[in-house]
Amino acid sequence: MSTESKRLAVTAELPRLRRYAIALMRDRVEADDLVHDVVVRALDKLHLWREGTNMRTWLFTIMHNLHANEMRRRSRALDSVPLDSAPPRAEPAGQEAAVEWSELSNAMTGLSLVHRQVLLLVGLEGMTYAEAAGVLEVPVGTVMSRLSRAREDLRRRIDEGSQHSTIRRIK
């Protein structure tokens, strides 16, 4: 496969990378920064991508690692303030969707990062457990247990959503 074809393969995956990044980070500016960094890295490392392997999971793996590095860097900078408790700065989608699905959106916001990751990779991106395990660099069993807990946590939060409506964040 020519370099140009590989670049096109990268480009074809970018809408999905952006969707995942925005859903995960809940901040479009940061998500776009991350996707841009992934593209920079991927273009530099294009010779390392092996034809016949999955371009999507390769790019998602790069993104996961860059994101993890960034989180570590920030958590050092913030000195023990858990990043996941930081309030979101942007709604994930358009106005209508945000209203219509606000319960789900709010509930997602409350999940831990690892739970959001696995829910989005499997539930939104449609990855197999094996693919998600590869991206997150954890065993398949870990993906399954996280997913199981994430879905229950999400279910519980959605059910509790109405009770918490008065303390929902103000846009």
Next chain:
Amino acid sequence: MGEDRVSDSELNALVDGELDPARQAEIEAWLAENPEAAQRVARYRAQSAGLHALYDDILNEELPVRTAALLESRRTGVPAWAAMAAAVALFVVGAAGGWIVRGEGIPDSGAQFASATAPATTPPIDTQVLMQRASMAHVVSHQDELRTPAVGGPAAMADYIADRMGKQVRVPSLESFGYNMVGGRVLPDTDGPAAQFVFADKDGQKVSLYVRSEQANGVDITYALADDLSMFYWNDSDRSYALVTRIDDDSGREALLTAAKAVHRQLSQ
């Protein structure tokens, strides 16, 4: 179904299509007699459907300009910042205004030219009006004509502009480039009031952003030049923007592009 209890993991695996067909059939039969578990499966499926409803629109969005420009630059070998400006078609604006629009990929192409890649269609935004208005406003923007942002900060400025323009306008910041806001104002324009924000650095070098109401096809950040005024312009669904300053050397132009990208990002958040 038999003695073995269905685990949480198996319910999840059912939702995700990870079971082999035989086990899947077994569990589906079991669910028919276990409504509580069946409801959980339905909830899990609804979660996934909800995530798609929340986020699938993103798949149809354009890539951010700089990422698209990066990919384009690797393809063509033209530097990314230049590819960004050239990403849009090159076209010539009416000579009456004395404006020349050119793609950054072609250095020193001072003369007017019509590129082979230029669209035959009407320019997506009325660049001539935008440029004339933006440059005039830039030249004639003495401090005493501007509303200063001192009281109430950007929020108060946004309210001031919104009250007079009849619609919300975001107030951009160029502080990270060393430019502080001098003031803003609302000016008459053909399609209703336009807004102008004026910034200056510590040496008094002035940069202004002109925002006019205009519904037009999207245009990426594009460079334009007239005499000693440089500008980058772009638009969104109902406004067009021009960032103007008095420079015409490559480093100054690149700095202006960087600032334009920052403003573009702030305004499109």
